[in-house]
Amino acid sequence: xxxxxxxxxxxxxxxxxxxxxxxxxxxxxxxxxxxxxxxxxxxxxxxxxxxxxxxxxxxxxxxxxxxxxxxxxxxxxxxxxxxxxxxxxxxxxxxxxxxxxxxxxxxxxxxxxxxxxxxxxxxxxxxxxxxxx
Amino acid sequence: xxxxxxxxxxxxxxxxxxxxxxxxxxxxxxxxxxxxxxxxxxxxxxxxxxxxxxxxxxxxxxxxxxxxxxxxxxxxxxxxxxxxxxxxxxxxxxxxxxxxxxxxxxxxxxxxxxxxxxxxxxxxxxxxxxxxxxxxxxxxxxxxxxxxxxxxxxxxxxxxxxxxxxxxxxxxxxxxxxxxxxxxxxxxxxxxxxxxxxxxxxxxxxxxxxxxxxxxxxxxxxxxxxxxxxxxxxxxxxxxxxxxxxxxxxxxxxxxxxxxxxxxxxxxxxxxxxxxxxxxxxxxxxxxxxxxxxxxxxxxxxxxxxxxxxxxxxxxxxxxxxx
Numbered sequence: 316x317x318x319x320x321x322x323x324x325x326x327x328x329x330x331x332x333x334x335x336x337x338x339x340x341x342x343x344x345x346x347x348x349x350x351x352x353x354x355x356x357x358x359x360x361x362x363x364x365x366x367x368x369x370x371x372x373x374x375x376x377x378x379x380x381x382x383x384x385x386x387x388x389x390x391x392x393x394x395x396x397x398x399x400x401x402x403x404x405x406x407x408x409x410x411x412x413x414x415x416x417x418x419x420x421x422x423x424x425x426x427x428x429x430x431x432x433x434x435x436x437x438x439x440x441x442x443x444x445x446x447x448x
Numbered sequence: 449x450x451x452x453x454x455x456x457x458x459x460x461x462x463x464x465x466x467x468x469x470x471x472x473x474x475x476x477x478x479x480x481x482x483x484x485x486x487x488x489x490x491x492x493x494x495x496x497x498x499x500x501x502x503x504x505x506x507x508x509x510x511x512x513x514x515x516x517x518x519x520x521x522x523x524x525x526x527x528x529x530x531x532x533x534x535x536x537x538x539x540x541x542x543x544x545x546x547x548x549x550x551x552x553x554x555x556x557x558x559x560x561x562x563x564x565x566x567x568x569x570x571x572x573x574x575x576x577x578x579x580x581x582x583x584x585x586x587x588x589x590x591x592x593x594x595x596x597x598x599x600x601x602x603x604x605x606x607x608x609x610x611x612x613x614x615x616x617x618x619x620x621x622x623x624x625x626x627x628x629x630x631x632x633x634x635x636x637x638x639x640x641x642x643x644x645x646x647x648x649x650x651x652x653x654x655x656x657x658x659x660x661x662x663x664x665x666x667x668x669x670x671x672x673x674x675x676x677x678x679x680x681x682x683x684x685x686x687x688x689x690x691x692x693x694x695x696x697x698x699x700x701x702x703x704x705x706x707x708x709x710x711x712x713x714x715x716x717x718x719x720x721x722x723x724x725x726x727x728x729x730x731x732x733x734x735x736x737x738x739x740x741x742x743x744x745x746x747x748x749x750x751x752x753x754x755x756x757x758x759x760x761x762x763x764x765x766x767x768x769x770x771x
Contacts, residue, residue: 344588345595346764363759365752367603370760388760393619393635393746396504420768424760432507 347416347426352437353377355385355425356412362405366391371405371413377423387415387425394430398447405441412440502744503737505529505620511735516708521669524623524630524702527741528710528734536618540589541688542714542728543615545570547589559590566590576691576721583689591688596765600689601682605748608637609658609683610676611698614714615728616686620743630664630672638747643674654678656694674700685716686728693720703731710734 357375369389376382389395392402405411414437415425428434439447508531530536540546545568549559562577563569572580585591586598602608608616613634622633628646643662651661657678664674676698685692701713711731716722 345586345592363756365756366746366748367753367756368760370756372759386760386763391746393744396502396744397507418764420764420766422763422766424764 344416344426344428346418346420348419349416349428351417352414353379353417353425354412354414354438355387357385357410359405359407359409359411360384361407364392364402369395369400371411373411373413375411377417377425381423383423385423385425387413387427389427390430397432398430398436400430404446409441410443412438414438500740501742503741504744505531505735505737505741507531514708516706519670519704519706522666522672523625524672524704524710525625526739527620527622527737527743529620529737530618530732531735536732538615538617539587539687541591541615541690542686543732544568544727544730547591547688547690549590552588556588556590556592561591561593563590570690570726571723573719573721573723575693576718579691579693579721580689583684583691585684585687585689587687589688594765595761600687601684602637602748603753605637605750605753607639607658607683608634609680610641610660611700611714611716611728612683612685613639613641613659614700614712616684618729618732619746620737621734622743630674633743635743635746638745650675650677656680658683660698670704672702672704674698674702676700691721692716692718695720708736710736 355373355375355377357373359371359373361372363370363372369392371387373385373387374383375385377385389400392400413425413427415427418424418426427437436448438445511531535543538546540548540552545566546552547559547563547566548556549565549567550556551567559565562580563572570576580591582599583591584593584597584599586593586595586600586603602612602616613636617636620635624631624633625645628644630643630645632641632643634640639659641659641662643664645664647665648663650663654661654677658680660676661678662674662676664672667673677696679692679694679696679698681692681694681696683692684690696716696718699715699717701711701715703711703713705711710733712734713730713732714728715725716728717725
């Protein structure tokens with residue numbers, strides 16, 4: 316996609332996001348493509364440990380080269396503690412590789428899926444050390 | 449530290465404790481030999497103190513084959529967990545009647561929002577079906593709508609209410625008994641109920657409450673029955689948006705099976721909306737946690753929800769960018 320088109324569509328997405336009612340959110344899995352997994356590599360810029368969902372913000376790119384501000388989201392904090400996550404799992408500056416389901420609409424957002432301890436867990440590497448599975 | 453927390457339970461914790469004590473002694477021996485505290489001994493002395501806060505309950509396989517002491521008489525007290533893998537979370541609706549045409553995980557294609565053909569149908573009255581239509585859930589069920597159209601009040605931090613706290617998402621609860629009450633503390637979105645055991649009758653035509661008005665009594669030494677009325681009809685019964693009228697009566701049966709195990713049965717009695725009573729949970733297993741178990745907090749913040757929507761929720765649901 317050419318740069319001007321990308322800029323325009325980014326603005327349009329922003330406007331649309333603003334106009335959509337702020338009250339709902341809970342999209343569940345439907346917004347993500349559960350049939351493919353991508354790996355996002357980059358540097359953590361922020362880590363939100365809060366309801367409704369824990370999410371990691373990073374500057375980086377996926378395996379298709381889609382680069383920019385990425386977000387990878389999980390479940391709520393209580394569920395994430397079941398699989399060993401804490402409020403300290405990520406820090407700004409961490410170099411990470413995270414496997415996630417991509418957003419169907421092409422946004423640079425991925426989803427980690429279920430936090431059930433019995434569900435298969437995908438690969439997460441933090442500063443060269445494997446954190447998950 | 450996380451490993452010790454995640455292990456949870458009885459024998460796992462004492463095993464970890466034994467290892468930690470050995471490590472501590474080894475550390476102390478080493479440090480006295482060196483005449484100073486080395487980093488190894490520092491780590492060992494920290495490992496010796498298991499973290500008692502924000503504990504994580506074990507998952508279902510932990511309980512397999514565990515033996516328990518006999519049930520104490522007329523005693524519900526303690527922290528009780530609905531083990532994750534037992535299905536306390538109920539994202540497709542009340543466990544005994546999920547809004548699914550196939551077992552969970554096998555998809556919802558072919559399902560109808562009026563629940564035609566679900567595995568264990570509910571007998572809605574015409575009024576019940578009408579009320580059902582107004583509720584638009586976003587979780588995985590035949591009733592699922594796109595998130596942008598969902599009006600699930602819990603997604604906006606409205607009180608979960610009762611029996612939603614048992615049929616929408618049941619995680620961990622704490623029961624405390626005193627002379628004339630059972631106090632029920634609920635982890636999911638932090639709420640509580642008081643169940644009166646002083647023999648009072650249920651109120652007639654009370655002002656509706658999200659958590660209702662409850663009275664309870666022992667029907668035998670191991671079975672405690674609670675009746676609840678006066679429930680605010682704004683609350684959903686479950687994740688599939690099942691409705692209830694202001695005339696709803698709920699019966700809970702807490703059956704103390706043995707010291708470590710309880711079974712919970714929840715019956716919905718609402719002739720205005722359902723032609724027959726139905727069970728949301730039937731002998732659902734609850735597992736007693738150790739006496740020092742501290743429940744993690746799980747509260748809903750509208751400010752956090754708005755921030756999440758702005759950064760993630762709304763962005764991921766916007767229509768596709770043309771590429």
